[in-house]
Amino acid sequence: MGNFTGFGPATLDFLAELGDNNNRDWFQANKARYDEFVLEPALDFIVAVGDGLPTISKHLVAMPKRSGGSLMRVYRDTRFSRDKTPYKTNIGIQFRHEQGKDVHAPGLYFHLDNRECFLGVGMWHPERDALAAIRTAIVDNGATWKRARDAKAFRDVFELDGASLVRPPRGFPRDHRYITDLMRKDFIGILRMPPERAASPGLADEVLGMFAASKGFMRFLCRALGLPF
Template sequence: MFNHFEPSLLKFLKDLQANNNRDWFNDHKQQYEDHVRLPALAFIEQMDQWIRLISPHYEASPKKVGGSLMRIYRDVRFSKNKLPYKTNLGIQFRHEVGKDVHAPGFYLHIAADEIFLAVGTWQPDRDPLAAIRDHIVTKPGPYLDAIEHEPFTQFYELAGTKLTRPPKGYDKEHHLIEELKRKDFIAICSLQESDLYQPDFCKMVASRFGRAQPFQKFICEALGLRF
């Protein structure tokens, strides 16, 4: 049963950052298994009960490939950065209909220089992005409630990229035009390294995710998804 992460996780990620090449990784693959992948899968398995309480339509899948644990291998085909490995641990509990990282989800990011939780939908395609913007126009009150209520704002800040100009088809004088400019509908909750080692880490993560329920529900409603 998973209780908390160990300092060996961050040590491996720091070492990988300093030695981001295939030879080093292959020589230390067992360390990756022992200190990163196995604890991450155990965390995901333990989170299943908590995610179901937050929403029965989000999934914690502890599969080695294709589940909640994101690949450590970078896709370098279209990137100028040819380093082969990600130097962070990424875990996404996505909506049951989601096929990739752009689906609505709850996310944990662990890296040597940054640890955070995230909620929402990151870089959605054009149609879902338009659906969220339209839902904000139709229901501005529930949207403001979701992003301004204190249980949410106590821990989360809205983040992501924005358009510099109002999106086409929307009133540039709309009182929520700055929200309509968003290209990401995500919010970030920063964590400390010490949080990873707390014996009730899963419960704490679930509690923070739970504070984002109205935000996630709003996004699901906009996309015609069950929450």
């Protein structure tokens, strides 16, 4: 591991074919292709990004493991879903905060499928207490939040995304200066790219540079939750 050369056309071809043949028989017959074109380059990518993560924060973790690490499982949890197809048709990689137990902690995310590639930073669907803490931090430290949210380096790369409430949360006036942000249910920045961009051997360095643009945004969220950054 550690010699990342890009996610080439064979990776996108495999993901597209998996989408058309999402069943156990096909996957087992093509397991060697999964290992060669998805698993191994994903682990190499995690190593390459991990080498540079301390320049963003020493508290973010890259774990190049086949299971239980930064690479998210290919197997779908179908227990409560009408969609019973067994496999995810994308590569999902998370670089979590060292104190986070899952993707709901502040972190960095890379997604690739045959239709799109995107980066995500921040928190998606934070739990109730975490969401309340972020809202309180915005109210108490509005100027700091505004600097993090509107920093040119951040906004040149990422677009704020995610779900919002249809009306102000309880306890916050409708005319609050930051009511649009206080109504957010997600605090995430997204950068969308064509999937072909992932074929670049320099992708890890490019992604690190983009992730670095989110430092102020990530720092605010971590401090709101009492986490070091």
